[in-house]
Amino acid sequence: MSGVRVLVGTKKGAFILSSDGKREKWDVSGPHFAGWEIYHLKGSTKDPNRLYASQTSGWFGQIIQRSSDAGKTWETPGGEKLPKPGEFPVGQANKFVYDTTAETGKPLTTHQFYDGTQHPWEFKRVWHLEPSTTDPDTVYAGVEDAALFRSTDGAHTWQELSGLRGHGTGPKWQPGAGGMCLHTIILDPSNPKRIYIAISAAGAFRTDDGGKTWKPINRGLKSTYIPDPNAEVGHCVHHVAMNPSRPSVLFMQKHWDVMRSDDAGDNWHEVSGNLPTDFGFVIDVHSHEPDTIYVVPIKSDGEHFPPEGKLRVYRSRTGGNEWEALTKGLPQQNCYVNVLRDAMAVDSLDKCGVYFGTTGGQVYASADAGDSWTPIVRDLPGVLSVEVQTLA
């Protein structure tokens, strides 16, 4: 029987919410890694039992956890205990080191800091983990300070795809309020050499050769809060989404503006239309209708809560511009939560399920493509990320 597994990262641990295909009754497992920030966890589409989790702490740094049994047990790749005291480990756990070798790139040492001065790259945490669509042992990691890493051995070892930082615009990248993070990784299912990524506050980038070379894809973005609103880089892209059946069409929630590209990011145009505000963080696409998209408008860049205290998902069935408010089952008064950039996901059941988590600890689910909503859980720690696995 079909089912879904919702993977929730929060400020104090990970939770796994499971249901059958009806999506009415839910089992809640967790907290896993209690007390740690879980920025993101995601499962492999090739092997749904294989999960990866980014466990992080300002005190103790970055840990990568891996499960091979759908989250029942976890291990730290490379961090296994030694068979005999005194022997050195074969693997090295959680080691993310920027590539500065002459062989693989143009070593970069600085990016732009908040005050405009140049600042050295410093690894802080993994924001997003993206398992390969073909190999459960291959996984990509988007990190702060912005860079893309890849592991091909199940997260034992990580190598930076340094062509991204080294392609030329790196010294112009700068941190957004949340840090200089690479938060979005989209693998093109029709072209294994094409990857899209997005960085706050640099913009979106694309490789067509498996990560060796990259180019900014920000033409058409306009950001009035930077010195040159049409700059090649410097845009605070909050999230990008794609429907796998139409991989050259991308939708973007920028700091302000909801954008669309029909040519793999080469050109963007605004589709904010009648949204009450086009500021927000999340954006996602219906799993069966590639022109149906979802956003959660947030009042402004200073007030990170919904307008009028009403939590409303907005849906467009026309690929943008024409939006309808979805409110059934969502709080319509005194609601001042935020929905962070990686905290919305869709399943691929019929009807499409849509899920999102809030900074107030609620995870809302819709089993009817957004027409109505129900909280699966109400009182988790603040939700940082939501992913969904559709199980056969």
Added chain:
Amino acid sequence: MIRVVLPAHLRTLAKVEGEVTFEIEGPVTQRSVLDALEARYPVLQGAIRDHVTKKRRPFIRFFACEEDLSHEPPDAPLPDAVVKGAEPFLVVGAIAGGL
């Protein structure tokens, strides 16, 4: 025998309860203690010291015998009481907010 007390999060991570104990051959210093600790519990690599520079993470402090050793050179000898196992070497998470 060297005794090391880890903060709660790192005990969970290393899957240990109470103190960690082990022997060290040669000089007993911050560096040799942490090297031995990380060799025994590789998951702690990067959690106390930076992976590359081996510098103490900013929000980690080291104490022993009621002294703050956080800013001592990593190769300075640790107190005799730590060397003899009479006192533990404490790895402490800095008190910084209450999130």
